[in-house]
Amino acid sequence: MNKANRLPFYLGLSFVIVLLSMMFISLFYTPYEPNAIDPNNRLATPSLAHPFGTDNFGRDILSRVMVGTQTAFLIGTTTVMIGLSIGFILGACAGYFGGWLDELLMRFIDAMLAFPGILLAIMLIAVFEAGMKNTIIALGIMSIPAFARVIRSSFIQYKSYDFVKASIAKGAGAFHIILKHIFPNAISPILVVSSLSFSGSILAESGLSYLGLGVQPPDPSWGRMLKEAQPYIESAPWYVIIVGSIITIMVLGFNLLSDGLRDIQDRKA
Amino acid sequence: MVKPLLSVEEVEVSLQLPEGEFNALERISFSVYPNEVVGIVGESGCGKSLTSQAIMGILPKNAIIKQGKIIFQDDELTALSRKQWQQIRGSKLSMIFQEPMTSLNPVLTIGKQISEVLKQHTTLSKKDMKEKTISIMKEVGLPRAAQLWKAYPHQLSGGMRQRVVIAMALIGQPKLIIADEPTTALDVTIQAQIVELFKKIKQTRNMSMIFISHDWGVIHAICDRVLVMYAGRIVEQGSISKLLSSPKHPYTKSLIQSIPDGARRGQPLYTIPGTVPQLHVRHTGCPFADRCQFKIASCEQIFPHTYKFNEQTVTCHLYAKEKEVSL
Amino acid sequence: MRYYLYKTSMFILTLVMVSLIIFFVFQLLPGNPAQIILGLDADEQQIRNLEQELGLERPATERYIDWIAGVFQGNLGESLRYQLPVSEVLADRIPVTMSLAVFSMLLTILVGFPLGILIARTDGKFISVFLSMITQLGISIPSFWFGFMLILLFSVILKWFPTFGYVPWSEDFFGALRAYFLPSLAIAISNIAVVIRYLRNTILDQKKMDYVRTATCKGLSERAILYRHVLRNAFIPVLTIIGLITADTLGGSIIIENVFALPGLGNLLIQSITSRDFPLVQSMVLYIAVIVLVINFMVDLLYKLIDPRISKRGEQL
Numbered sequence: 001m002n003k004a005n006r007l008p009f010y011l012g013l014s015f016v017i018v019l020l021s022m023m024f025i026s027l028f029y030t031p032y033e034p035n036a037i038d039p040n041n042r043l044a045t046p047s048l049a050h051p052f053g054t055d056n057f058g059r060d061i062l063s064r065v066m067v068g069t070q071t072a073f074l075i076g077t078t079t080v081m082i083g084l085s086i087g088f089i090l091g092a093c094a095g096y097f098g099g100w101l102d103e104l105l106m107r108f109i110d111a112m113l114a115f116p117g118i119l120l121a122i123m124l125i126a127v128f129e130a131g132m133k134n135t136i137i138a139l140g141i142m143s144i145p146a147f148a149r150v151i152r153s154s155f156i157q158y159k160s161y162d163f164v165k166a167s168i169a170k171g172a173g174a175f176h177i178i179l180k181h182i183f184p185n186a187i188s189p190i191l192v193v194s195s196l197s198f199s200g201s202i203l204a205e206s207g208l209s210y211l212g213l214g215v216q217p218p219d220p221s222w223g224r225m226l227k228e229a230q231p232y233i234e235s236a237p238w239y240v241i242i243v244g245s246i247i248t249i250m251v252l253g254f255n256l257l258s259d260g261l262r263d264i265q266d267r268k269a
Numbered sequence: 270m271v272k273p274l275l276s277v278e279e280v281e282v283s284l285q286l287p288e289g290e291f292n293a294l295e296r297i298s299f300s301v302y303p304n305e306v307v308g309i310v311g312e313s314g315c316g317k318s319l320t321s322q323a324i325m326g327i328l329p330k331n332a333i334i335k336q337g338k339i340i341f342q343d344d345e346l347t348a349l350s351r352k353q354w355q356q357i358r359g360s361k362l363s364m365i366f367q368e369p370m371t372s373l374n375p376v377l378t379i380g381k382q383i384s385e386v387l388k389q390h391t392t393l394s395k396k397d398m399k400e401k402t403i404s405i406m407k408e409v410g411l412p413r414a415a416q417l418w419k420a421y422p423h424q425l426s427g428g429m430r431q432r433v434v435i436a437m438a439l440i441g442q443p444k445l446i447i448a449d450e451p452t453t454a455l456d457v458t459i460q461a462q463i464v465e466l467f468k469k470i471k472q473t474r475n476m477s478m479i480f481i482s483h484d485w486g487v488i489h490a491i492c493d494r495v496l497v498m499y500a501g502r503i504v505e506q507g508s509i510s511k512l513l514s515s516p517k518h519p520y521t522k523s524l525i526q527s528i529p530d531g532a533r534r535g536q537p538l539y540t541i542p543g544t545v546p547q548l549h550v551r552h553t554g555c556p557f558a559d560r561c562q563f564k565i566a567s568c569e570q571i572f573p574h575t576y577k578f579n580e581q582t583v584t585c586h587l588y589a590k591e592k593e594v595s596l
Numbered sequence: 597m598r599y600y601l602y603k604t605s606m607f608i609l610t611l612v613m614v615s616l617i618i619f620f621v622f623q624l625l626p627g628n629p630a631q632i633i634l635g636l637d638a639d640e641q642q643i644r645n646l647e648q649e650l651g652l653e654r655p656a657t658e659r660y661i662d663w664i665a666g667v668f669q670g671n672l673g674e675s676l677r678y679q680l681p682v683s684e685v686l687a688d689r690i691p692v693t694m695s696l697a698v699f700s701m702l703l704t705i706l707v708g709f710p711l712g713i714l715i716a717r718t719d720g721k722f723i724s725v726f727l728s729m730i731t732q733l734g735i736s737i738p739s740f741w742f743g744f745m746l747i748l749l750f751s752v753i754l755k756w757f758p759t760f761g762y763v764p765w766s767e768d769f770f771g772a773l774r775a776y777f778l779p780s781l782a783i784a785i786s787n788i789a790v791v792i793r794y795l796r797n798t799i800l801d802q803k804k805m806d807y808v809r810t811a812t813c814k815g816l817s818e819r820a821i822l823y824r825h826v827l828r829n830a831f832i833p834v835l836t837i838i839g840l841i842t843a844d845t846l847g848g849s850i851i852i853e854n855v856f857a858l859p860g861l862g863n864l865l866i867q868s869i870t871s872r873d874f875p876l877v878q879s880m881v882l883y884i885a886v887i888v889l890v891i892n893f894m895v896d897l898l899y900k901l902i903d904p905r906i907s908k909r910g911e912q913l
Contacts, residue, residue, distance in 0.1 A: 005721070005725065008725060008729050107609050107613055108613055110606075110613070111617055114886075115614075115884070115888075116843035116884065117851075118847060118850065119884060122881075123618070123621055123881050124621060126874075127621055203738055206741075207738065207740060211851060226740070226744070230855075233752065240741070240745075240748070241745075241748075244744065248736050248738065248741070251738070252736035255732050255736050259728065325813060327809060327813065351817075354815075355815045366810065368806055371807065372809070373807055374810075374811070374829070376828045376829055376902075376905075377824075377828070389815050389816055390815060423904070423905050437814065441815075
């Protein structure tokens with residue numbers, strides 16, 4: 001019965017591994033130059049020469065999708081790093097010190113969550129300008145609340161445990177307690193949120209780029225490819241279908257991974 | 270000879286565990302007669318609760334009745350359909366659980382939860398139902414019943430909740446109530462009140478009860494007859510006075526020896542060495558052999574026969590010579 | 597009473613925080629908003645004129661207080677692009693977004709709840725894993741791409757629905773219904789998946805509770821136990837999810853309105869960002885955030901109505 005339970009986890013893992021290897025390959029090799037225009041071969045249907053077909057400029061869609069994995073992984077990784085580091089500080093302060101500081105920080109987190117979906121990112125990008133760097137910053141900020149919340153609750157939970165209390169009683173410093181006792185136990189919930197936040201960022205990036213507020217040319221982006229593909233939905237449906245499926249597979253991969261991690265964590269508890 | 274209300278005949282229940290399938294109840298047989306209160310004692314893990322769940326038809330999903338019959342009035346319970354079960358439960362057969370904190374639904378009012386039994390099994394008018402519910406609430410000692418009608422479980426103390434659970438079990442006027450450790454989760458003073466309530470119910474109501482407990486004081490106060498269970502078997506049964514005055518099975522003896530007693534004040538309390546063997550390590554011999562002071566050679570290999578004395582039966586090799594007629 | 601007081605003060609505190617965040621992002625973070633609005637090639641004079649128009653020469657605290665005071669009087673400032681009061685510009689757009697959100701929420705509830713309850717009947721290991729993956733797929737699909745797929749299937753291939761073309765309710769009720777259906781579904785799909793997942797898990801958890809065993813021993817049928825006992829308990833945690841989903845629906849409509857060319861807030865928001873109409877963007881963001889907070893606040897109050905443990909806590913009898 002454990003085997004069946006792990007199926008989603010392994011499926012997610014294999015999706016991620018496939019896309020990850022696609023990214024590494026794309027660093028050294030793509031079937032075509034991703035930006036090479038071929039006016040004679042516009043919107044070609046998938047074939048042996050172009051497995052995913054070509055776009056409205058005659059560019060090879062497979063090559064462009066491959067290069068797009070670089071952007072996706074870059075954005076996912078960096079936003080998780082931003083969200084985790086700032087979220088950790090906020091959550092740790094709130095959970096460890098409690099009291100009015102906790103109340104204030106949590107209301108701040110609530111306030112951030114009042115901007116639904118990608119609105120927080122849209123707002124930041126409206127003020128600065130669209131582009132890779134600002135997309136990463138905006139999505140990184142957007143992922144802070146999830147990290148702050150889970151880290152806060154880990155802190156509150158472990159602070160009440162006897163071994164941590166004993167350590168406090170022995171006069172261990174806050175930093176020591178956090179590093180030695182709380183952090184190691186908080187790792188598995190952090191992994192779950194990281195995975196979820198990773199997929200959330202990729203989903204948000206594709207939305208932003210579709211709206212023209214995310215990654216700008218010449219940086220490759222799946223979301224912008226979808227924007228470019230939209231007018232050809234009738235004449236070249238595969239273009240839309242393929243690019244969207246790739247995004248879905250990536251997001252699904254990380255969501256399943258996060259699900260599986262949570263199952264493992266629950267079983268340990 | 271009075272016909273028994275409930276007779277459990279050679280019932281065997283097995284549990285599906287990750288380690289494999291194991292018999293958790295082995296050939297359990299006993300009867301409950303009208304107006305009789307039968308106690309079941311034994312340590313945790315002996316199959317007391319499983320026995321009650323088997324009778325009530327609420328065994329967990331991984332448990333199956335492998336063989337045997339459970340006959341209640343004229344019905345063979347193990348063969349009932351879902352519909353038939355619904356008609357019997359609550360009206361002829363009801364159950365009281367150990368945990369009064371969780372056995373009530375937190376979002377429904379007390380009145381609704383008690384009267385729900387009437388709604389299910391009678392065609393009374395709303396007004397009659399309320400009247401009947403309030404009178405039963407008074408009977409089980411719930412004060413200000415009309416006010417409590419609209420209360421939710423979390424507003425009540427543990428003892429009051431247990432009274433609500435008892436009212437729920439009584440309101441359908443069942444012939445048999447199974448009470449599974451109904452006093453264990455309560456404070457000592459509340460325990461005494463609930464025991465008093467059970468005594469009153471026994472005197473005033475025309476019904477039988479199976480009372481599961483590991484507290485001999487409670488058993489002594491309420492029960493007429495007692496079954497002692499060990500590792501999925503009934504090892505001794507008899508009237509409460511006989512069992513307390515002259516226990517036969519070494520397990521019963523140890524259990525009674527470990528009751529705190531004022532006369533032995535100052536001496537360390539007796540405890541039975543070891544624990545109940547887990548399901549997957551039970552062998553063919555007497556399951557109590559490893560912990561038994563009177564162990565003889567045959568105990569580890571052969572499961573003993575059951576020997577009958579006047580009002581007592583015992584399943585132990587020690588009585589083989591004493592009693593030539595085995596059952 | 598203490599519950600209401602606490603929740604209300606938290607609501608107000610969060611509102612203040614939200615307004616501060618918005619003010620900070622639009623007025624302080626950019627350095628000189630006038631410069632940003634006009635772009636790098638604007639000359640000194642233009643910038644000074646706009647600064648004056650926006651009142652940027654005054655101190656930040658004064659501007660914040662003025663802004664909030666204006667909001668309370670229904671004065672949200674003036675749109676640079678339309679040269680109209682923001683409230684007037686928004687008035688045309690709000691009904692579209694609200695229709696979309698309500699329609700989408702209705703779809704989520706009407707599809708998600710019955711499916712969740714139905715699917716909770718199955719609790720086999722294999723089917724659980726399968727369902728978990730299917731619903732996870734629903735959550736992972738980008739809503740705007742799902743919108744494309746709906747257009748492809750229903751408009752291009754089957755020709756059941758119009759691809760674009762917004763029809764106001766007042767003009768043609770059924771036309772409007774048709775125009776809203778696909779975009780609502782595109783927003784709803786991930787929320788339906790969330791509701792199914794969550795409801796099923798909650799129901800299965802509740803079924804393991806002791807009160808269910810008690811109800812069985814009363815002689816209730818499985819159906820009665822589900823509807824009279826289990827669902828009442830399961831709906832309490834599900835209410836939280838409904839609050840989150842409503843927010844998600846508003847967030848989703850920002851993108852979906854652009855996919856289906858519906859003239860709602862989301863559509864206007866993106867246009868205003870492109871044309872750097874900051875006062876309009878700032879008010880719209882505030883408007884959406886406040887709606888989300890109000891919904892969450894209402895969910896908090898609703899809790900008290902459906903969960904007796906909150907409303908009567910402490911009143912021991």
